[in-house]
């Protein structure tokens with residue numbers, strides 16, 4: 001770790017992302033780094049049973065690399081893949097390793113992702129007992145033909161039931177993920193999903209436009225003409241409808257794709273990414289960032305386990321961002337947040353472009369910050385391109 005990055009460790013909040021690279025089946029649209037049991041076979045080191053012990057050795061490595069000046073972790077996020085395919089006790093040991101090595105701040109946010117069909121009420125109670133206080137369920141849709149196109153295996157209705165079970169178990173923050181724009185999804189279908197999600201009264205909602213990722217089964221089906229390609233105008237209309245219904249129900253978009261019921265329910269872990277804090281990503285393919293140094297681990301669980309077993313760093317490659325790179329990233333990420341971007345971060349020539357963005361109705365000034373309007377949110381990447389030198 002270069003000295004420059006090390007000096008930022010003590011003064012910047014620290015987060016941990018813990019990746020669990022296992023799923024029961026692969027959804028046709030997903031290109032996350034995750035593997036089914038048959039894809040992994042019996043490759044040495046790739047078993048679900050041994051995974052947590054391997055990942056814990058990386059938490060120990062993080063302690064050595066970040067040194068004694070590292071602060072306690074303020075957020076921990078277990079993501080996947082499907083973390084809840086592992087027993088709650090194992091996920092608890094993973095969080096326990098972070099607690100043992102770094103400590104946790106008194107108000108630490110400890111989240112796990114979960115597929116609703118991979119957990120029951122007893123499992124949720126166990127997750128609470130082992131220290132999780134936040135849970136995010138992948139709901140995606142309630143409409144059977146949309147769930148079928150997405151290859152989702154849960155029955156419509158199970159995610160809402162899981163939210164109620166999480167509440168009974170004592171989770172203080174519960175989130176649902178939705179996807180819009182699936183081929184064949186009508187506006188009425190999307191409204192049904194939004195209303196069903198709202199009826200479950202989650203504290204937080206993420207709504208993602210479906211991305212057709214190269215190499216996925218979904219992309220192949222579209223290429224063969226079996227399904228129509230997603231349509232930008234349809235995606236924009238569905239985004240606007242989501243904003244309308246969610247705002248009316250008391251949720252605020254604190255980031256382009258994320259809504260919370262009150263600022264206390266914003267996902268602090270995601271905010272740490274967007275604000276350029278330090279985070280260590282544990283596990284195969286996980287990305288990390290500390291003080292302008294970014295690195296990412298080898299992708300395959302077996303190669304990852306082999307590295308950890310032989311005491312070799314799991315990092316596959318790294319890059320050191322220049323001050324100019326970091327500023328561009330800051331503009332890109334902070335402009336997507338409700339609070340927007342302090343104008344002072346922009347150069348003089350960039351600041352001179354603000355009136356034009358205002359005239360086009362894509363951005364506005366809020367005190368000394370530049371914020372996106374609702375039209376600007378639909379065009380966020382283009383607005384950033386037009387703004388930057």
Ligand SMILES: C[S@@+](CC[C@H](N)C(=O)[O-])C[C@H]1O[C@@H](n2cnc3c(N)ncnc32)[C@H](O)[C@@H]1O
Pocket residue numbers: 029030031032079080081082113114115137138139140177178179208209210211212213
């Ligand atoms: C990687 S998943 C992990 C959580 C869990 N396995 C699940 O699927 O519910 C996190 C979220 O990413 C979103 N996602 C994954 N692939 C996507 C894609 N191609 N387009 C849009 N959203 C996607 C889904 O909403 C999903 O809930």
Ligand code: SF4
Pocket residue numbers: 022023025026027030031032034080081082115138
């Ligand atoms: S369950 Fe989640 S991580 Fe697994 S394949 Fe489906 S979308 Fe991807």
